[in-house]
Amino acid sequence: MEDFQSALTEREGIEQPLQVNPNLVRRKRRVLSLDDYVSGILKGDRVILSRAITLIESANPEHFDMAQSIIERCLPHSGNSLRIGITGVPGVGKSTFIEAFGKLLTGLGHKVAVLAIDPSSERTKGSILGDKTRMESLSVDPDAFIRPSPSGSTLGGVARKTRESIVLCEAAGFDVIIVETVGVGQSETVVKSMVDFFLLLMLAGAGDELQGIKRGIMEMADGLVINKADGDNKPKAVGAQAQYRMALKLFPKNESCWDVPVEVCSALEGFAIDKVWNMIQRYEALTKGNGYFEKNRTEQNVNIFYNWINFTLQNNFYNDEEKALAIERLLPLIREKKISPYMAASSLI
Amino acid sequence: MEDFQSALTEREGIEQPLQVNPNLVRRKRRVLSLDDYVSGILKGDRVILSRAITLIESANPEHFDMAQSIIERCLPHSGNSLRIGITGVPGVGKSTFIEAFGKLLTGLGHKVAVLAIDPSSERTKGSILGDKTRMESLSVDPDAFIRPSPSGSTLGGVARKTRESIVLCEAAGFDVIIVETVGVGQSETVVKSMVDFFLLLMLAGAGDELQGIKRGIMEMADGLVINKADGDNKPKAVGAQAQYRMALKLFPKNESCWDVPVEVCSALEGFAIDKVWNMIQRYEALTKGNGYFEKNRTEQNVNIFYNWINFTLQNNFYNDEEKALAIERLLPLIREKKISPYMAASSLI
Numbered sequence: 001m002e003d004f005q006s007a008l009t010e011r012e013g014i015e016q017p018l019q020v021n022p023n024l025v026r027r028k029r030r031v032l033s034l035d036d037y038v039s040g041i042l043k044g045d046r047v048i049l050s051r052a053i054t055l056i057e058s059a060n061p062e063h064f065d066m067a068q069s070i071i072e073r074c075l076p077h078s079g080n081s082l083r084i085g086i087t088g089v090p091g092v093g094k095s096t097f098i099e100a101f102g103k104l105l106t107g108l109g110h111k112v113a114v115l116a117i118d119p120s121s122e123r124t125k126g127s128i129l130g131d132k133t134r135m136e137s138l139s140v141d142p143d144a145f146i147r148p149s150p151s152g153s154t155l156g157g158v159a160r161k162t163r164e165s166i167v168l169c170e171a172a173g174f175d176v177i178i179v180e181t182v183g184v185g186q187s188e189t190v191v192k193s194m195v196d197f198f199l200l201l202m203l204a205g206a207g208d209e210l211q212g213i214k215r216g217i218m219e220m221a222d223g224l225v226i227n228k229a230d231g232d233n234k235p236k237a238v239g240a241q242a243q244y245r246m247a248l249k250l251f252p253k254n255e256s257c258w259d260v261p262v263e264v265c266s267a268l269e270g271f272a273i274d275k276v277w278n279m280i281q282r283y284e285a286l287t288k289g290n291g292y293f294e295k296n297r298t299e300q301n302v303n304i305f306y307n308w309i310n311f312t313l314q315n316n317f318y319n320d321e322e323k324a325l326a327i328e329r330l331l332p333l334i335r336e337k338k339i340s341p342y343m344a345a346s347s348l349i
Numbered sequence: 350m351e352d353f354q355s356a357l358t359e360r361e362g363i364e365q366p367l368q369v370n371p372n373l374v375r376r377k378r379r380v381l382s383l384d385d386y387v388s389g390i391l392k393g394d395r396v397i398l399s400r401a402i403t404l405i406e407s408a409n410p411e412h413f414d415m416a417q418s419i420i421e422r423c424l425p426h427s428g429n430s431l432r433i434g435i436t437g438v439p440g441v442g443k444s445t446f447i448e449a450f451g452k453l454l455t456g457l458g459h460k461v462a463v464l465a466i467d468p469s470s471e472r473t474k475g476s477i478l479g480d481k482t483r484m485e486s487l488s489v490d491p492d493a494f495i496r497p498s499p500s501g502s503t504l505g506g507v508a509r510k511t512r513e514s515i516v517l518c519e520a521a522g523f524d525v526i527i528v529e530t531v532g533v534g535q536s537e538t539v540v541k542s543m544v545d546f547f548l549l550l551m552l553a554g555a556g557d558e559l560q561g562i563k564r565g566i567m568e569m570a571d572g573l574v575i576n577k578a579d580g581d582n583k584p585k586a587v588g589a590q591a592q593y594r595m596a597l598k599l600f601p602k603n604e605s606c607w608d609v610p611v612e613v614c615s616a617l618e619g620f621a622i623d624k625v626w627n628m629i630q631r632y633e634a635l636t637k638g639n640g641y642f643e644k645n646r647t648e649q650n651v652n653i654f655y656n657w658i659n660f661t662l663q664n665n666f667y668n669d670e671e672k673a674l675a676i677e678r679l680l681p682l683i684r685e686k687k688i689s690p691y692m693a694a695s696s697l698i
Contacts, residue, residue, distance in 0.1 A: 068691075075689045155535075186504075186535030301683050301690045308694035313662040316698065334650050340424045341650045342417075345657035349665065 034066065038073045044111075044173045046145055056164045057150040061319055071164050074171035079297075081170045082284060083177045085191040087217065088201030093227045094180060095134040097201060097267035102135070104273050105176050106143040113174035114138070117162050117181045117191055118149035145174060159190040160311055163304065166194065188217050193303055196293060197222045197280050204233060204240035204264075219251055223261055223279050230266035237264040256292040258283055323348060383415065387422045393460075393522045395494055405513045406499040410668055420513050423520035428646075430519045431633060432526045434540040436566065437550030442576045443529060444483040446550060446616035451484070453622050454525050455492040462523035463487070466511050466530045466540055467498035494523060508539040509660060512653065515543065537566050542652055545642060546571045546629050553582060553589035553613075568600055572610055572628050579615035586613040605641040607632055672697060 032040070032051065040048030055067040088094050102112045114135070138144045150161040166177050179195055181187045192198050200221035218224070224244055229237035244262045254260065261279050265272040287293035317323055326348055333339045339347075381389070381400065389397030404416040437443050451461045463484070487493045499510040515526050528544055530536045541547050549570035567573070573593055578586035593611045603609065610628050614621035636642035666672055675697055682688045688696075 071691065072689070075691070186538075189535075298684050298686075301686075302680065305679070305683055305690035305694050308691055309666065309697060310659075310663055312694060312698045313666055314659055317658065317662055330654070331651065334654055335647050337647075337650075340421070341654035342420065342424070342657055345654050345661060348658060349661045 034069050034073070037066075037070045041070070041074060041168055041172045042077060046172070049145065049168055049172045050147070052168050053147060053165045056168070057161050064315075067164070071167055074167050078167040078170035081166075081175045081177050082197070082280070083166065083179065083195040084280060085179045085181070085188075085195035085198040086201065087181045087188050087191065087199070088227070089203075090182060092201045092203050093267050094201060097225075097227055097265075097273075098178060098180060099135040099138045100267045100270055100273045101276065102138040102144055102178070103141065104277060106138075106141050108277075110176045111143045111145075111174045112138075112141075112176045112178065113145040113147070113166075113169040113172075114178045114180065115147050115162050115165055115169070116149040117155075117158055117179060117187050145169065145172075155186060155190060156307070156311070159194070160307065163194050188220060192220045193300060196287075196296065197283055199223050199225060199276070199280075201225050201227050202240070202244070203228060204237040218247070221260060222254075222256070222258060222283055223263070223276070224248070225276055226262070226264045227267055229264035229271065230269045234264075234266075240264075256283075256287050256296070257290055258286055258292075383418050383422070386415075386419045390419070390423060390517055390521045391426060395521070398494065398517055398521045399496070401517050402496060402514045405517070406510050413664075416513070420516055423516050427516040427519035430515075430524045430526045431546070431629070432515065432528065432544040433629060434528045434530070434537075434544035434547040435550065436530050436537050436540065436548070437576070438552075439531060441550045441552050442616050443550060446574075446576055446614075446622075447527060447529060448484040448487045449616045449619055449622045450625065451487040451493055451527070452490065453626060455487075455490050457626075459525045460492045460494075460523045461487075461490075461525045461527065462494040462496070462515075462518035462521075463527045463529065464496050464511050464514055464518070465498040466504075466507055466528060466536050494518065494521075504535060504539060505656070505660070508543070509656065512543050537569060541569045542649060545636075545645065546632055548572050548574060548625070548629075551575050551589070551593070552577060553586040567596070570609060571603075571605070571607060571632055572612070572625070573597070574625055575611070575613045576616055578613035578620065579618045583613075583615075589613075605632075605636050605645070606639060607635055607641075 029051075032048065037048060037052050037055075041052060052067070052070050055063045055070065058064070058067070086094060086098065098114060102114060105112050135146060139146050147165065150158050150165075152158040152161065162179060166179070169177055177195075179191050181191045188198075198221055200217060200223070202224060204226050226237045226240050226244070241262050241264050248260050248262065251260075263272060263275050263279060265276060267273065284293065287296070318327075330339065330344045330347070334341050334344050381397065386397060386401050386404075390401060401416070401419050404412045404419065407413070407416070435443060435447065447463060451463060454461050484495060488495050496514065499507050499514075501507040501510065511528060515528070518526055526544075528540050530540045537547075547570055549566060549572070551573060553575050575586045575589050575593070590611050590613050597609050597611065600609075612621060612624050612628060614625060616622065633642065636645070667676075679688065679693045679696070683690050683693050
């Protein structure tokens with residue numbers, strides 16, 4: 001609700017009038033300066049953090065410059081977190097897992113931010129994390145921050161916004177960043193490109209353990225966890241664990257020199273969630289020791305560099321008023337086949 | 350072998366010396382002019398078509414301009430084909446299916462081009478269609494043209510090259526274009542964006558009929574075919590057919606007003622391949638009648654327009670010598686964390 005109001009206010013550029021009732025004043029938005037944003041974020045103010053992320057997600061070009069300035073100021077304070085990607089097919093119990101996992105971490109004194117990448121959220125109105133009630137207990141935890149997936153027409157755009165949100169969350173003192181995504185295709189690659197550890201949640205007994213379609217995702221995983229190991233399902237989960245362990249032996253060795261472990265857990269019953277955290281800590285220790293952790297982040301930064309060039313090129317182009325008018329003129333001609341899309345594009349550049 | 354030689358010659362820019370032996374002359378490459386390329390393609394000369402596609406796939410900037418000129422000249426002669434995308438997990442029998450399907454079509458008097466999109470072909474050296482022996486009989490059919498997936502570092506780049514190859518194949522008189530891809534993620538979306546009909550090949554008895562991970566791909570399909578309906582497997586295939594039919598009822602209606610059919614076939618035994626062609630022809634008749642066929646192609650052209658703008662922006666940028674030098678200078682600074690990737694990118698534009 002807070003986010004929604006904030007988004008509305010900022011989208012429409014409406015400033016709230018000053019209120020005399022001090023109880024009301026606290027609920028109203030005032031326009032924040034760059035310094036307000038940065039100092040608020042660095043103090044860990046979650047409302048200001050949330051508003052800054054809204055700026056990042058905004059399609060308004062005026063918000064863009066402010067957002068970039070905030071990111072630039074926050075960058076020196078970012079990077080000090082463990083970034084964990086979590087994926088799995090719908091029904092695997094991601095929300096329940098993240099809720100249990102997040103509570104474990106805040107209980108250990110960590111500050112946990114949960115972000116999401118769901119490229120389908122625009123089209124299907126499906127709401128990965130759109131509803132905070134999915135994580136009832138974590139969403140009211142003062143040491144947790146949950147943010148739904150930004151919407152956007154391209155996966156690249158959604159990814160960029162999430163990448164920038166990570167910077168702000170880290171500057172705000174969150175030391176574990178979880179990036180959630182659904183197990184359908186390219187979004188895993190994108191999440192993998194922005195995290196230190198990539199966790200794949202699976203189900204036992206789906207009978208498709210070694211299906212080719214999942215292999216691409218399995219190859220990316222730094223850890224596999226078979227969820228819903230509870231009740232009658234537990235023996236099946238343990239059986240699947242053995243199968244996956246065998247399967248992983250067939251894969252080429254990771255560059256990180258890490259043997260990808262397979263664990264079973266029950267997020268519902270809170271069983272063995274700590275084993276997952278243990279697994280991730282062992283990974284962190286190994287890869288920080290052998291230099292892979294740093295190397296991976298460096299390569300990710302190089303990718304950000306190229307992504308950012310490409311994004312800026314497009315952003316400058318499409319925000320140019322003259323180009324926008326030309327595109328409006330060309331689109332009907334393309335639709336009526338009076339010009340080829342190649343010719344039309346070439347005529348613009 | 351022909352393609353390989355052609356690629357080698359053109360990559361290294363080696364011109365072949367003139368030969369006196371007339372038997373040898375025919376086997377040697379000469380430099381072709383734009384007119385040579387275009388008239389060769391329009392005459393349906395497969396060797397020249399193949400060389401033109403090699404130009405499209407080349408990373409050499411000099412080849413780029415020639416390739417674009419060829420495409421521009423071929424565009425008015427393109428579009429008169431039925432474009433069929435085919436996907437399915439490894440092991441589903443795509444090659445055997447395409448071989449049987451392609452032979453059926455050439456037997457009916459069609460000219461069939463088989464292209465492929467395999468974003469992984471670079472990395473894993475896996476060769477979807479890389480080996481023409483996968484389609485022994487089709488590859489020597491004078492009415493068929495088989496081309497392996499272009500390699501490339503980005504899916505977008507691979508897709509662009511395939512899209513342009515479609516234009517040339519159509520100009521060369523191929524009236525059925527098959528674009529094959531593997532069932533792993535985003536490449537389906539890309540193939541869907543360039544075809545009229547999208548066919549999903551499946552297997553019975555994999556036990557994962559209704560797995561969430563496939564739903565995204567199933568939702569894109571205009572037709573489902575359960576392959577390997579032979580021997581003991583046939584009853585299972587028929588059972589799966591019923592299951593898929595039920596499942597498809599749960600999906601929202603397609604914009605094309607087409608009820609997605611589910612067929613069983615055996616590519617190995619040549620059983621019911623004609624039913625698949627029949628299905629596609631019914632789709633063509635329906636969508637050409639209700640205007641969706643044209644509408645879909647128009648929207649695809651609008652997408653090409655935007656893709657081409659984005660590609661050209663990047664192409665111009667990265668081929669600029671000054672920018673290239675600046676990038677070389679910045680990369681070590683990013684790696685040593687002396688500059689943020691965002692700052693570095695911004696400094697270039």
